Amino acid sequence: MGILKKLEISSPNAPMHNFLDIQGDYAVLGVNNAAGEVLVFERNLGGENNWGQSKVLTSPIQTEGDAFGWAVSISNNYILIGAPYDDENTLEENFLSDAGSVYFVNLMSPTP
Numbered sequence: 001m002g003i004l005k006k007l008e009i010s011s012p013n014a015p016m017h018n019f020l021d022i023q024g025d026y027a028v029l030g031v032n033n034a035a036g037e038v039l040v041f042e043r044n045l046g047g048e049n050n051w052g053q054s055k056v057l058t059s060p061i062q063t064e065g066d067a068f069g070w071a072v073s074i075s076n077n078y079i080l081i082g083a084p085y086d087d088e089n090t091l092e093e094n095f096l097s098d099a100g101s102v103y104f105v106n107l108m109s110p111t112p
Contacts, residue, residue: 005051009039021074026107027051028072028079035059036068038081040107057105059083068103079105
């Protein structure tokens, strides 16, 4: 058994977390940069047996230190993304020091 494909990320010099999940034709990867990102890879995108990057997911309110993408999980067409140090409530208006958030993303949504 050998390496099938090395995933190439769109965020150069961004260290990756160990937060990766895969299901079927999709893989999601949390990236540790200033505000955090989640990269979505799709099998056979860019050629047979290739894993091409199809989306970059970011927090709706990008705040450095929220650690968006600290945890990721994919199931069917849905991705859960953890941001353990997010400071705002769901209306993004009340400061709640490091209360944390979980974002629910529909993978089939036309926008990232």
